[in-house]
Amino acid sequence: MSKISATRLAQFALLAVAAGEISHAAAEVLILRTDGPSARRLFRVGAHVPDTHVFNLRTGDRVTVLAQGGTRTFRGPGAFSVVAPPQGYRTDNGVAVRVQTGVVRTEPVVPGVDPTDIWQFDSRQSGNVCVPAGALPTLWRPADHGGTRLTIRTLAGDAQSFDWPAGQTSYAWPASLPIASGATFTLNWDSDARPVRIRTIMLGESEADNLDTLASTFIRNECTSQLDTFIATRTDPEAPVGDADARRTPAREPAAPRR
Numbered sequence: 001m002s003k004i005s006a007t008r009l010a011q012f013a014l015l016a017v018a019a020g021e022i023s024h025a026a027a028e029v030l031i032l033r034t035d036g037p038s039a040r041r042l043f044r045v046g047a048h049v050p051d052t053h054v055f056n057l058r059t060g061d062r063v064t065v066l067a068q069g070g071t072r073t074f075r076g077p078g079a080f081s082v083v084a085p086p087q088g089y090r091t092d093n094g095v096a097v098r099v100q101t102g103v104v105r106t107e108p109v110v111p112g113v114d115p116t117d118i119w120q121f122d123s124r125q126s127g128n129v130c131v132p133a134g135a136l137p138t139l140w141r142p143a144d145h146g147g148t149r150l151t152i153r154t155l156a157g158d159a160q161s162f163d164w165p166a167g168q169t170s171y172a173w174p175a176s177l178p179i180a181s182g183a184t185f186t187l188n189w190d191s192d193a194r195p196v197r198i199r200t201i202m203l204g205e206s207e208a209d210n211l212d213t214l215a216s217t218f219i220r221n222e223c224t225s226q227l228d229t230f231i232a233t234r235t236d237p238e239a240p241v242g243d244a245d246a247r248r249t250p251a252r253e254p255a256a257p258r259r
Helices: 003-026 211-220 224-233
Strands: 028-035 048-050 055-057 062-067 070-075 078-080 089-092 095-100 120-122 127-131 138-140 148-154 159-164 170-172 184-189 196-202
Touching: 028 211, 028 224, 055 062, 055 070, 062 211, 070 078, 120 224, 127 224, 211 224
Parallel strands: 078 095, 120 138, 127 196
Antiparallel strands: 028 048, 028 062, 055 078, 062 070, 089 095, 138 170, 148 159, 148 184, 184 196
16 A cells, blocks of 8 residues: 555545544433422423433433434432443542433333324313424324314314214314414313313424424423423433433442553
């Protein structure tokens, strides 16, 4: 091999390594949900952090994130990271702790019991409904219900009634009731005296380009029901399941190399 070829090969190798490091450095984690005494205070829902970020959680803390194309949930106490640092240890307030990558095992989504489509809105819950561009909302309810009659009303008094057959989980929004971003509707069930109030949010085409953008859109517009479905149906199957009893413990110092 000539000196020029060898030099170019070395340059390409360095560029490849640099590109890999830049790609890794650019990898981010989106915080989807927090719960617990310190998690809500320390980790803002909707914020992005590097995938090397360590979540130091206390007892009762829980954090759900979107990382590497899937959702993961960490439960405290303990130190957790999507990508564990070398040797899996870090220093926290002068104490060596073990950094875990394991997640909480979640119950699988059951069709007919849980929504399985992020564009199906749980019609039992009041709140915002995110609707993709050019579409109409799809209402959802569990399959174990009996047949009932639903009346949808606008604030202006326009209404549309229809029968929802027993056991049917989804129902298309009536085309006779046009929707707009910020429009408010009430869902009145014959079987329930309490009406459900919803507010439709029309999304732009770019707001559902990828999982990260879509999740951020649900968070920003407070489409809580759809965010719940997003989290439940996009659990990362490759994420290691952590030991439920694993807790923050002093880590052993690495053994000194033999001479």
